[in-house]
Amino acid sequence: MAEQTTAERAAVLCDAARSGDRRALARLLTAVENHTEVAEHALRRLYPLAGGAHLVGITGPPGAGKSTLVAALIEVLRAAGRTVAVVAVDPSSPITGGALLGDRVRMQSYASDDGVFIRSMASRGHAGGLAATSTSAATVFDAAGFDIVLLETVGTGQSEVEVAAAADTTVVLEAPEMGDEVQAIKAGLLEVADLVVVNKGDRPGAQRTAAQLRAMLVPSVARADRDPDRPTPKRPEVLVTTAMTGEGIPELLVALDRHREQTRTGETPAARLFRAEAQVAAVLAQRVRERLAAPAHRATTRAVYDAVARHELDPYAATDRLLALLDEGPPDRG
């Protein structure tokens, strides 16, 4: 009975959000972030209605100008009559904490524009992982009819990079290089890039950095040789922008649209399949946890964890026991 009411409440929120009610949309996003029951009902309802939006991940090292680029992209998108939602993953980090604040204020100018919705998300405490929560938030925006959803994260954490990498198109931002120490960025981040943007293009070294990146990103023949079954990976395009003035942003939008068209043809795009697997894995892990925590199994489960904590049982043997428990079949809901 109670569950029925939750489902109905979710349905009402979904319908309202889809008809443009921003408060309903905000409440759905809060539900998603807190993994409530409303969120599950809402996502079940919204998922089949989603899939039309273009999910764009934007990541890069602190100071590359991600928030400024997002603000510039919003401007160009709105001028083109397209609607845009932003999921800004805000690590409680000193680096981006400060920088984002300024751009947040800048983004306040869109507060009265129904074609823009900006949502910040904490980077901690997401059951199932940060990427799963952000993807669910993107699903809500997608089903609510936004044309493009920007997922903005800092590129200095495994979970944070995964958020951007799970998008249809992943943009990696770089600042012009000052020296040799930037090799480290490339190694870690470039592998997830569909597009590479050298921002702060008005600074000395921007064009040189772009040229270096282009040279670096030539697909290695040696690698293609090693695994002849795999198609040669597409070389990410390298663009130069100056987000602060808007220079290069229309060209970035063209590149984003082109990447999307390229991945749309043929089979299910790899990014969508990857995202689907990650989302199902998160729900699956949640269901397994729920089953183990059910009254019939709770005591055994707790004893198993205790034994592992005391090093009397190894995690593999413990898993075997828990799987045996689950194989008895789903417990009666208590």
Added chain:
Amino acid sequence: MAEQTTAERAAVLCDAARSGDRRALARLLTAVENHTEVAEHALRRLYPLAGGAHLVGITGPPGAGKSTLVAALIEVLRAAGRTVAVVAVDPSSPITGGALLGDRVRMQSYASDDGVFIRSMASRGHAGGLAATSTSAATVFDAAGFDIVLLETVGTGQSEVEVAAAADTTVVLEAPEMGDEVQAIKAGLLEVADLVVVNKGDRPGAQRTAAQLRAMLVPSVARADRDPDRPTPKRPEVLVTTAMTGEGIPELLVALDRHREQTRTGETPAARLFRAEAQVAAVLAQRVRERLAAPAHRATTRAVYDAVARHELDPYAATDRLLALLDEGPPDRG
């Protein structure tokens, strides 16, 4: 048959590592990092032999001096005749990439000391998560007889912070504050701290920062009122160190030992239970993946993921189907 051989190979490596063979130890750590079959056999074998080491997580924002502190701690521990292993999680980040390098060179001085073992780990691509892999690496060091295992990570990513938070004792490092912008660090990181260390104690503002942190960390009476069943959380001790000169490091070691003694009495320490649950969850997720990928289920599983990617099936309905598949019982190994 083949499995038998892998188990035997793992056993030989484990025995060698436990008797002080550093090459065997290094190979086990590589196996753990790559999640090979050898790693599983080794961890099953080593886990019951582990539990004696003190796992200490060291995290903090870039530039707080984590690597220098680790180097200083090693020195004090060795002087006290204690053995120490380090798992340094190296995010492919521009920030720590450069800084660590210098300290790595400094740590080379321990290359010929059998009582010290330093291992760097990539921060990406760990099935089951970064925290699970680091914890497994710590188990290997623990079973190999190291007295203390330091887990060093940067405090700017969800996964990275989890690594340190899963230790018996979590040390959060801070640098003396320059202004107000450091509030963001505290909000995010202090909640995982058992000990807070203000490093670079020779800089102006160090004592003031420590005093501010002490004032901030007084357990909120309001919070205790709200949930009377929960014991008032322990207030983390705040220390000031100058890792570069070694000042305050002996006191830090005393505080580490004291924290360990406090958590040892009574019930299973919360950190060990948390770690146990996380480790079992990682193995459980792996087993579920394996079952779904087994020949009997592979085609259905793939079709389900495809349907989710095309938004024809929502992740919850997809999970219901996969759980039904698993409930048919474990498939015959093909």
